[in-house]
Amino acid sequence: MAFLALDHVNKRFGDHIAVEDFTLSVKKGEFISLLGPSGCGKTTTLQMIAGFVDPTAGSIHLEGRDLLSTKPAQRGLGIVFQSYALFPHMTASENIAFGLEMRGIARAEREGKVRDALAMVGLDGYGDRYPRRMSGGQQQRVALARALVIKPDVLLLDEPLSNLDAKLREDMQIELRQIQRNLGTTTVLVTHDQTEAMALSDRIVVMSKGRIEQIGTPQETYERPASAFVSQFLGKTNEFPAEIRLSDGAQKLIFGSCEWQAPAGPSGPVTVTVRPEKVGFASPKSDSLKGRVVSRIFQGNHWLFQCETECGPAIVVRQNNGEPQPEEGETVSLIWRKDDMGLRRAGESR
Amino acid sequence: MSAAAPARYPVPWKLLLPALMLFIAVVLIPLAMTIMLSFHKWGQYTGIEPVFILENWREIWSDSYFHEMFLRTFRIAVAATLLTAICGAPEAYILNRMRAPWKGIFLLIILGPLLISVVARTLGWALLFGGQNGIANKALMSIGLIDTPIPFMFTETGVIIALAHVMMPFMVLSVWAALQRVDPQIENAAMSLGAGPLTIIRRIILPQIMPGILSGGIIVFSLCASAFATPAIIGGRRLKVAATLAYDEFLNTLNWPLGAAVAVLLLMAIVLIVVSSNALIERRYAEAFR
Amino acid sequence: MSKNGPVALIFHTLFVIFMLAPIVVVCLVAFTPEGFLSLPVNGFSLRWFRAIASYPEFINAFWVSLWLGAASSLIALFFAIPAALAIARYQFPGRDALSALFLSPLMIPHVVLGIAFLRFFTQAGIGGTFTALIIAHVILVFPFALRLTLAAATGMNRSVEMAAISLGAGSWTLFRRVTLPLILPGVVSGWALAFIQSFDEVTMTIFLAAPGTETLPVRMFLYVQDNIDPLVTSVSACVIAITMAALILLDRIYGLDRVLAGHSDRSR
Incomplete structure (x- = not known):
């Protein structure tokens, strides 16, 4: 049974069709990438799962419960934004603790969890730093820790590595994959970088102009592209x-x-x-x-x-x-x- | 597609309603009441009678005293605006070419007076102009620029200079903002093509900062035309402008309806001039400067 | 960066003298030891500053101005913050008209505002009261409070708020814990600029102030209308000093260029 199911989801902005007839079922623990050029509707799809954009038609279910009738604040999803979106007026620890606080978790328990989360992303001892005093890679880790500490049902990653330089991006890919494997958190990644999608995902959803071009494992999409678009987008051909x-x-x-x-x-x-x-x-x-x-x-x-x-x-x-x-x-x-x-x-x- | 506006926020009317109610109650209604007031009748002994007559408007329309007063108001405003443009635009350009610490310091010195009370600033001019042996005249005579003292106090010249000083920061600020949008390499580009400094200013810089000068001019003009404290102090009791006349009608003569008519006319004239010149500027520069 | 030539520097020097002369003269005359208006050529004296103490009108007017500025700026923010958030974030029909309305006190001549409020408050039966002054000044400073709050809200990274929502923050928590702290520099500067505007305003206030509710600029103006003597220069010098202090503070919190940028778009 599908863990996260998107069923015939459509989104229009006025006359513009951003996402058309998007159907996808994600298994528990799976790492899925939405891959495509900018404007292909991948971010809109992610925002519909997150609840920041309402679909024009279709349904989204998480473990059988209707996600669309749940407020964004109650969906219990962890999100890492492209800009990281750290709270600049809070320290790394306060950032990570925010979600726990919203869930009414007691201070003592919070502190422990925050410490563990910092350790998980390799930032022990950085808890008292403010985001602006951290490097891009460190901010990225804080954003990841903040999203994961609330034990989300689904982790949504919106181009999380695109602001890092090439070397750091490769390191973070490996680390991200490891953390995700260890925790077994179902993950949806949005990216325009096909090597990133292939390196990280169990399955890739290739999108173009609001439509799904192909869903398959990295090998399938690379070796047996279903369309000219897929074969050209996934490397030279x-x-x-x-x-x-x-x-x-x-x-x-x-x-x-x-x-x-x-x-x-x-x-x-x-x-x-x-x-x-x-x-x-x-x-x-x-x-x-x-x-x-x-x-x-x-x-x-x-x-x-x-x-x-x-x-x-x-x-x-x-x-x-x-x-x-x-x-x-x-x-x-x-x-x-x-x-x-x-x-x-x-x-x-x- | 990250620009897509999140839809799951409360309706903006909830956020807007308090301010909107406030403005309807305390801006629109009083303005409407003032317009109504300008049509009411006033008598020395009867006070304000809430009837609808055109007497006040007819008086302003036919009495040459009001013509002269409005003409003087706009003459002063135009002259002061020109003075700010002629001095403020070059100064903004010079300021923009200064090095790091001086740039900030002089910007503060020139813009800072904007926040100092108009009464205090005008008082300074009253002291400088003060009578035949004012400091300004003494200084001008000592450097041999003039032979006989110029009468500044209670003259249009004095009001224009003081107003230009009061409004100068607006002009500098407006031109400064326009200069920030000019590519700093553009002068070098022009120089490499063989343009001299004056040609660069006239052909390259001036056209680019013209919108800034014009929009600064609109601000300065509308503020000068409705200025009160400066013409009242420097111009004295006889050199009346629209704002000081309206004040007199309200607080000395107590002919509120006539004062309201003067004020409404002033408002309409300023709104008309500002809106139409804004539209003209936007049409003229819309394509080139987006 | 290219340097200015000698002609430009002479022009600049004359310009700065022109800008500073009246302010410097006021401050100098304030220190005169004489009993009449004159530059302090025979030494400096504080006698005219001490003289302020024996004119309770000025002291009273100062307190009226201080409370009026503080209260009206704060009240204006209560209305301006939600309005700024709405305008910054939503595209809705009538949005431009609404911002034009909210900024209209900048465009309406203060003498017209004064007359309109005088008529309105007299009809409402609260003419000459401190309450009337506060209401009038709330309107007067509203555009300044709105502009700076709006600039802060527009410049804010929206995904920070989305992050807070995804972590479970409700709308009030979101505002209190994330939005407000992030726009706070703009809000504080908006308050400070609004305060200065209120503190300096004379044209509108003179229509509304009655004996007892006269603000400092109104008192100064009325005094200057009768006669100009060293006392009013020492009062002015104090006002200039206070404004300078506020200015430097504002520059430190927010950057003066940004504050003044909110000041310039008056005609829009």
């Missing part, structure tokens, strides 16, 4: 125009000078998609894509090639494993395993 047609009595996939065995399905134009790291260089053969290396960029642990092929531009990523790599201007043949390739019928790229 190559796309080649192709056609499936009957040739010599068999269905063939034809692109460039290649003629491959086609999977079952009707004839017609299709798009071949393949991730850059799945493409390899081969000696010229008849069933590979012919091209030329336009530029070669060294990026430490890998090489990035931009090629011009008979089917248009292509990107190839090769591990820097010591093997010789083609030079700029060299004629090459691109090849990949059939399993790594995706086929999309033309016109179905919503």
